[in-house]
Amino acid sequence: MRFLLNVIWLVLCGIWMAIGYAVAGVVCCILIVTIPFGIASFRIAAYALWPFGRTVIRQPTAGFWSALGNVIWVVVAGIWLALGHVVTGLLLCLTIIGIPLGVANFKMIPVALLPLGRQIVRIDEVGVVGPR
Template sequence: MRTLLNVLWLLLGGIWLAAAYFVAGIIACLLIITIPVGVASFRMARYVLWPFGTLVVRQPNAGAGSAIMNFIWFITVGWLLVVVHVITALTQAVTIVGIANAVVSLMMIPVTAFPFGKELIDRDDPRALYMTSLVPTR
């Protein structure tokens, strides 16, 4: 099911979002101080290309450095990528099939705006049970 959702996502806007992140990463890598922003942009490009089955988890040990990098990210490319997500969601919501994808695109906005201090892990990764609320209760 995840593969079907990912293919549908890819066809209905994921490829364009990933291209936007890729271009933002290339632009961010032009200056030395923004190279970490470029690396984060490439990481996010992979996430928006194939999002279903990937979890976004907060890193508990993220400190002031990630807050500073989130500020630099938002000022340089984050706000523009948020606008791209909103435009993509609006165009996806035109069709009935695209409404679910539009919701997913809007749910990605917090990660798009502030990606530092977060980790992307596969849902099948054993760490996913301990890093999220997926821990089974008795």
């Protein structure tokens, strides 16, 4: 079922979201100072391509710099990305077939809002992943 949902997601909205996040990642990497944001954008792009069967967990070892980076991210891009996921999720939930896709959009809000200090893992690995 996850595979089928991922394929539908990829065709309907995942590819466009991933391209958007990848373009943002390239721009951030070109600007040198914002390379951590670029890396986060590439991680989110991969997550946007294939979200079903994956989840976001917090890295307990993330420290002050991740928190500071997240504050900057929220002000510059995070709030707009999260708002975009909310609106898209609500629109997708208007149809029965779109409900799982809308839920996937809602699932992406935390990582779009605060990407630094988070890790995207397969659901199978959630119990295995811990502090490193």
